[in-house]
Amino acid sequence: MVFGATGYTGRLVTAELVAAGHRPVVAGRDRARVDALRARHDDLPGALADAADPDSVRRLVEPGDVLVATVGPFSRFGRPAVDAAIAAGAHYLDSSGEADFLRQVYEDAGPRAERAGVVLLPASGFDCVPGNLAGALALRDAGEEARRVDVAYQVVPPGGRLHRLGISSGTRATMLASAFSPVEMLRAGRLVTLPFGREVRTFRQDRSVLTGVLWAGTEARTLPRLAPRLTEAATYMVAGGRPARLARAASYPLAALSRLRVFTRLAGVAAAPALRVTGRGPDPAAQDATSTVVLATVADASGRQLATVRLEGVDPYVFTGRIMAWIAGQLASGAVTGHGALGPVEAFGVDGLEPAVAAAGLRRVGLPGVSSGSS
Ligand SMILES: NC(=O)c1ccc[n+]([C@@H]2O[C@H](COP(=O)([O-])OP(=O)(O)OC[C@H]3O[C@@H](n4cnc5c(N)ncnc54)[C@H](OP(=O)(O)O)[C@@H]3O)[C@@H](O)[C@H]2O)c1
CATH class of the missing domain: 3.40.50.720 (NAD(P)-binding Rossmann-like Domain)
Known part of the structure; x- marks a missing residue:
């Protein structure tokens, strides 16, 4: 259904x-x-x-x-x-x-x-299946000393041009509707909420630097279930240095404004037109020209990098369609034994999920040194 x-x-x-x-x-x-x-x-x-x-x-x-x-x-x-x-x-x-x-x-x-x-x-699409998998793979590689995991999602638009980034009607409506909802991260062993964008993190890789802003994800909830000794976990969306710093600066006044009922009402009115448009999104040519990267880094208590995993692959909507169909098929065939609200790795295991994610278009790639740090 x-x-x-x-x-x-x-x-x-x-x-x-x-x-x-x-x-x-x-x-x-x-x-x-x-x-x-x-x-x-x-x-x-x-x-x-x-x-x-x-x-x-x-x-x-x-x-x-x-x-x-x-x-x-x-x-x-x-x-x-x-x-x-x-x-x-x-x-x-x-x-x-x-x-x-x-x-x-x-x-x-x-x-x-x-x-x-x-x-x-929940969140069985590009958000948040590959981040959970990358995090779980990196945690497995890192071993017992793992205390911190950071996951970054990047959507690379056609030609690398941000203005050519295609988003669907529902993504647009959802981003507008949830722009002021705080997001979750694991900090000092506790799940806390912070305004979207409040933290900026850089992921250094070879000679390139990916800068991400704090973003909604399930990783802070689901990865500690796999690795109970984790004390820090967060999800980021790669946005580039300048937009990321702007998002962080804007998160302070926006968080204050979002506590005012009149402001959230106005925001709701501004978002309403987006709800009336449905069924639109990138066409097959745009999908073919869009790619994604999902990166997970794991560190020990002193911040020493222990493991990194990078997945690369197809357009996020193409991936979402494929992985959701696979997950639905698995549930229909009774392949999942747990009950309740699960994360994707809890449901299928790393070894079950990795080939499915690869078949849906996101594959693990070899990695020159990657490290991450807050900025
Ligand atoms: N996790 C991920 O990676 C990921 C990927 C893609 C999308 N998403 C999310 O998935 C959601 C859908 O995105 P989309 O772009 O597919 O949206 P969309 O094209 O705008 O489609 C929305 C769907 O919801 C239906 N709908 C709206 N109001 C309804 C109501 N009151 N009762 C029943 N059906 C209703 C629409 O019906 P009509 O056709 O009749 O208008 C349409 O079928 C968004 O929240 C988006 O953020 C997440």
């Missing part, structure tokens, strides 16, 4: 599921769009549901189903699908990446899912 199948990401996941031999039910809120999608894939089964009507979402799922949710922004539309999956006894995965929604899934929905004996795999 793909809820949000008519959207940009939903269509990609649906196409990958069909290519893998599945016949998913394609669910959406608009009959004409659902029917058009069904027709494109040899008359797939379809269903109608609206996130604004939780009962309609509940009617989508039955025990043993796998619910793939791609209706975002998840902080606004995500809850009914998670609740419906748990109530029905269905497994669940989504394309979320928003800190506040992820917190709800791990802290509130996770324990309920565990009691119901189902698996929740």
Whole structure:
């Protein structure tokens, strides 16, 4: 069952599921769009549901189903699908990446899912599968002394030109909707929240320097479950030195403003037009010209670098469509034994996930010396 199948990401996941031999039910809120999608894939089964009507979402799922949710922004539309999956006894995965929604899934929905004996795999796209894998591989390489892991995501636009970076309609709406939500990092062994952009970290590699800003991710939650001695963990988005420093400077006044109700209301009004546009995103030519890098560095308590892992590969949306289809297939076949809200490595193990991530287009590459440090 793909809820949000008519959207940009939903269509990609649906196409990958069909290519893998599945016949998913394609669910959406608009009959004409659902029917058009069904027709494109040899008359797939379809269903109608609206996130604004939780009962309609509940009617989508039955025990043993796998619910793939791609209706975002998840902080606004995500809850009914998670609740419906748990109530029905269905497994669940989504394309979320928003800190506040992820917190709800791990802290509130996770324990309920565990009691119901189902698996929740939030953030199962480019956010945050490869960062979890790279972090887990680096932790495995680093061994017992590992105390700190930093993960950086980079999307390299066509020709390396930032203005040519293609983002989907849902990504745009979600970024606007969650611009003021604090993100999580592990600091001194505790999960803390900080405004997006508040920390800047450089990842030095050979002669190049990647500069990232603090970003929402699941790594600070999920990697310590694999390596309980970790005391520091954070996720960054590579933004270049100047934009990163600007984001950090802007995070102070924005954090203060976001505490004012009138400001968040105005921000909501400004973001509303983006919600009305759906189903748009980079075309195949733009996808072909876009690449990604995911880097994880692990250090000991003194900051000494112990291990680094670099994954390189395809456009983030192409990857998302492929990996979500793979994860849905694994859940459908009963390959995951745990219950509750899991991270991708917890669900599949490093050795299970690495080949799947490679098949979806992100491969580990050899690395000249990499180090990271705050700036
Ligand atoms: N984790 C990752 O790496 C990753 C990758 C890609 C996307 N994403 C996230 O995934 C989400 C979707 O992105 P996208 O670009 O695919 O979005 P999109 O193209 O704008 O599609 C949004 C989908 O949600 C549906 N929808 C909107 N409101 C709804 C409601 N009230 N009830 C039912 N369905 C509703 C839309 O239906 P209609 O077709 O009828 O308008 C459409 O199918 C965003 O939050 C984005 O940030 C994450």
